[in-house]
Amino acid sequence: MNEEGWPGSHTEGDMIIDIIISSLINGSVYAILAIGFSLIFGVARIVNIAHTAFYMLASYWIYFGTQTLGINPILCMLVAIILVTLIGLISYKLFIDPIREHEGAVLIGTIALAMVFQEIMLISFGGDFLGVPSLVEGYMKIFGVKVAYQQLLTFGVVLLVLAAVWALLLKTRLGLAIRSTANDREVANLMGMNESRVALITMGISVGLAAFSGAVIVPLKIVNPFMWMGPLIMMMAVVVLGGLGSIKGSFVGAYILGFAESLVVFLIPMGAYLKGSVALSIMILVLLIRPEGLFGVAFEEER
Amino acid sequence: MKTRSIFLSVVLASFFVMTISFPVWGAKTIKVGVIGPMNFMQGKGHWNGALLAQEEINAKGGIQVGGKKVKVEIIKADSNEFLNITDATNAMERLMTKDKVDFVVGGFRSEAVLAMQDIAMDYKKIFLGTGASHPKICARVAENYDRYKYWFRVTPFNSRYLVKVTLINLATVSGMLRKGLGIEKPKVAIVAEKAMWIDPMIKAIKANVPKMGMELVGIWRPSATATDVTAELTAVQRADAQIIFTIFSASVGITFARQAGELKIPAAVTGINVEAQKDGFWAATQGKGNYAVSLSTFVRGVSFNELTQPFVQKYIKRFGELPPYTAVTYDAIKHVLARTIEEAGTTDAEKLIPILEQTEYKGTGAPKTKFDKNHDLVFGPGYATSLTIQWQDGKMKAWWPNGWEGVKYDGMAPYKIPPWMIEKYKK
Numbered sequence: 042m043n044e045e046g047w048p049g050s051h052t053e054g055d056m057i058i059d060i061i062i063s064s065l066i067n068g069s070v071y072a073i074l075a076i077g078f079s080l081i082f083g084v085a086r087i088v089n090i091a092h093t094a095f096y097m098l099a100s101y102w103i104y105f106g107t108q109t110l111g112i113n114p115i116l117c118m119l120v121a122i123i124l125v126t127l128i129g130l131i132s133y134k135l136f137i138d139p140i141r142e143h144e145g146a147v148l149i150g151t152i153a154l155a156m157v158f159q160e161i162m163l164i165s166f167g168g169d170f171l172g173v174p175s176l177v178e179g180y181m182k183i184f185g186v187k188v189a190y191q192q193l194l195t196f197g198v199v200l201l202v203l204a205a206v207w208a209l210l211l212k213t214r215l216g217l218a219i220r221s222t223a224n225d226r227e228v229a230n231l232m233g234m235n236e237s238r239v240a241l242i243t244m245g246i247s248v249g250l251a252a253f254s255g256a257v258i259v260p261l262k263i264v265n266p267f268m269w270m271g272p273l274i275m276m277m278a279v280v281v282l283g284g285l286g287s288i289k290g291s292f293v294g295a296y297i298l299g300f301a302e303s304l305v306v307f308l309i310p311m312g313a314y315l316k317g318s319v320a321l322s323i324m325i326l327v328l329l330i331r332p333e334g335l336f337g338v339a340f341e342e343e344r
Numbered sequence: 345m346k347t348r349s350i351f352l353s354v355v356l357a358s359f360f361v362m363t364i365s366f367p368v369w370g371a372k373t374i375k376v377g378v379i380g381p382m383n384f385m386q387g388k389g390h391w392n393g394a395l396l397a398q399e400e401i402n403a404k405g406g407i408q409v410g411g412k413k414v415k416v417e418i419i420k421a422d423s424n425e426f427l428n429i430t431d432a433t434n435a436m437e438r439l440m441t442k443d444k445v446d447f448v449v450g451g452f453r454s455e456a457v458l459a460m461q462d463i464a465m466d467y468k469k470i471f472l473g474t475g476a477s478h479p480k481i482c483a484r485v486a487e488n489y490d491r492y493k494y495w496f497r498v499t500p501f502n503s504r505y506l507v508k509v510t511l512i513n514l515a516t517v518s519g520m521l522r523k524g525l526g527i528e529k530p531k532v533a534i535v536a537e538k539a540m541w542i543d544p545m546i547k548a549i550k551a552n553v554p555k556m557g558m559e560l561v562g563i564w565r566p567s568a569t570a571t572d573v574t575a576e577l578t579a580v581q582r583a584d585a586q587i588i589f590t591i592f593s594a595s596v597g598i599t600f601a602r603q604a605g606e607l608k609i610p611a612a613v614t615g616i617n618v619e620a621q622k623d624g625f626w627a628a629t630q631g632k633g634n635y636a637v638s639l640s641t642f643v644r645g646v647s648f649n650e651l652t653q654p655f656v657q658k659y660i661k662r663f664g665e666l667p668p669y670t671a672v673t674y675d676a677i678k679h680v681l682a683r684t685i686e687e688a689g690t691t692d693a694e695k696l697i698p699i700l701e702q703t704e705y706k707g708t709g710a711p712k713t714k715f716d717k718n719h720d721l722v723f724g725p726g727y728a729t730s731l732t733i734q735w736q737d738g739k740m741k742a743w744w745p746n747g748w749e750g751v752k753y754d755g756m757a758p759y760k761i762p763p764w765m766i767e768k769y770k771k
Contacts, residue, residue, distance in 0.1 A: 168384040172628040306575040314538035316568040
């Protein structure tokens with residue numbers, strides 16, 4: 042073993058495969074969260090800090106549904122998405138819509154909303170760490186790396202949903218409305234589009250994506266009232282790195298940060314806990330060179 | 345009319361002053377503050393243990409103080425210390441000023457206990473710690489006896505003994521691999537969360553592993569709240585580690601155990617995984633936490649003495665789960681405090697301290713409980729040793745100390761090597 046704690050028997054070829062596989066899986070989880078967050082920011086300029094709190098709500102519902110009520114996990118996932126999307130829409134109407142024009146107030150308001158959800162879960166379920174069973178048990182070896190079936194399933198489902206979001210935005214009239222509102226709210230409004238309705242629908246899709254990610258990822262995570270904080274920071278880093286409001290940027294940014302995290306774990310095992318910090322440092326570096334993020338619109342241009 | 349309203353105001357004001365001056369009318373009870381993170385398993389343990397103690401004492405009429413029996417009244421204080429140490433100090437301050445307790449039991453996080461300890465000492469109230477293990481908490485008694493003499497640690501033992509116990513465990517597991525699988529020089533990987541209390545432990549383990557005839561192949565430090573350690577597990581497996589020495593106190597312990605089980609990592613596990621002490625561990629890992637190891641106090645069927653199992657059974661029947669070590673508030677109130685008060689015939693802290701310092705108590709969490717000159721719990725054969733547990737097919741079993749220094753407890757089971765490891769190494 043050398044000074045950094047790196048084991049000598051690990052060959053470079055093995056390590057590259059390890060890094061690629063683990064970064065693809067981590068990156069997909071960030072991607073789905075970041076795209077939902079980016080969508081509502083792009084369309085309605087809402088920085089929804091409670092985005093990952095909706096992800097937490099879905100996770101708790103899955104826990105409650107499968108472990109306490111004994112409902113079929115797939116059915117539970119569907120109910121979770123509908124239920125949490127409804128909660129998201131009600132929250133939007135009650136707390137976000139009235140203050141939408143004040144971006145700072147929205148930011149703080151959504152932090153408060155997330156804290157409220159956290160406290161409700163803490164009171165209802167306690168602070169203990171809870172778990173939900175995998176949909177598929179076991180693992181397979183890909184180029185010698187053991188990958189759990191649940192991780193593969195998550196990866197596949199996430200890619201499918203990302204493709205669906207992509208199709209929705211590019212191939213449907215609703216997608217066109219969302220994109221045009223994201224591009225220029227005033228002009229979209231002048232062209233006869235009901236901007237606040239588009240915002241409401243986008244909020245629904247955004248929260249739906251958060252709920253979906255919570256429902257799909259929950260078997261890989263630990264359910265607890267604070268589970269929204271860690272992904273929140275990474276998700277915001279992904280969004281800023283990719284460019285605020287850019288879906289493509291969120292997608293690419295997610296895999297870059299997932300890759301950075303895996304690199305840290307494999308290259309400096311003693312510093313594995315630094316993976317989050319390294320990913321955030323990469324984000325800062327990119328912003329120094331390109332302040333608008335990788336795929337963002339330059340601020341000057343936007344004005 | 346005016347005179348009447350002045351009179352009424354004076355009467356109301358008098359009532360108000362009386363109410364705030366005498367928070368409990370008559371004060372006919374011995375008040376014990378129970379402080380802990382009440383929304384978490386540790387705080388629930390504090391409270392439930394204290395509740396059973398209160399009920400049992402009061403069922404017999406109370407504590408004999410001089411010529412009369414006085415009932416015990418426990419008061420819950422949520423320290424919220426996992427999230428906010430200021431909440432913990434506020435809760436302690438409230439126990440002292442509003443509830444005016446006579447004694448305090450509980451505390452969990454060392455950082456919070458250090459802060460709460462100061463408040464209890466300001467009010468010269470006896471504080472029986474049942475959660476925090478940092479050496480500094482008791483070192484203060486030696487540094488400034490007059491101020492800190494009101495503090496006693498009833499459980500757990502000082503964290504410096506954690507290293508000692510885990511190294512003894514490592515030697516046991518290594519011996520089993522040599523004997524059972526013919527692995528002459530086992531390769532050890534340390535996987536420890538990033539936390540300050542762990543840093544000196546890693547240093548000690550790193551220094552001792554080669555001396556114990558093993559090879560250290562790597563040290564991985566995931567974050568305490570990591571929700572994915574598959575990258576670390578892949579690297580550990582690539583390094584051909586045969587023993588994984590874990591040190592976890594947070595949620596990463598569940599992630600690690602679950603993913604290691606899911607991926608059937610062919611290595612024997614030893615060390616500390618605080619989450620594995622809980623009954624809920626098996627469900628939290630969805631049954632993947634098989635063979636995970638940790639230190640613990642209470643295990644079904646294992647007795648330190650004749651008091652242990654009746655308490656464990658009663659606790660399980662009442663609260664539906666195994667008591668965590670913080671439930672030793674039961675001993676703190678029933679077996680330590682009550683006995684001391686009865687011996688002294690008073691609740692005066694100054695008269696109780698000399699008795700606490702000299703007495704050997706019998707409780708449920710150790711064969712015998714005794715305090716050293718720093719008011720720290722005495723560790724060793726005959727006194728507190730803790731148990732090393734392993735999850736075996738859904739059941740928590742205790743496998744150490746099973747003969748160490750002649751210490752044997754009833755209800756122990758042998759350590760098990762995961763079958764997928766035996767399959768890989770069996771010649």
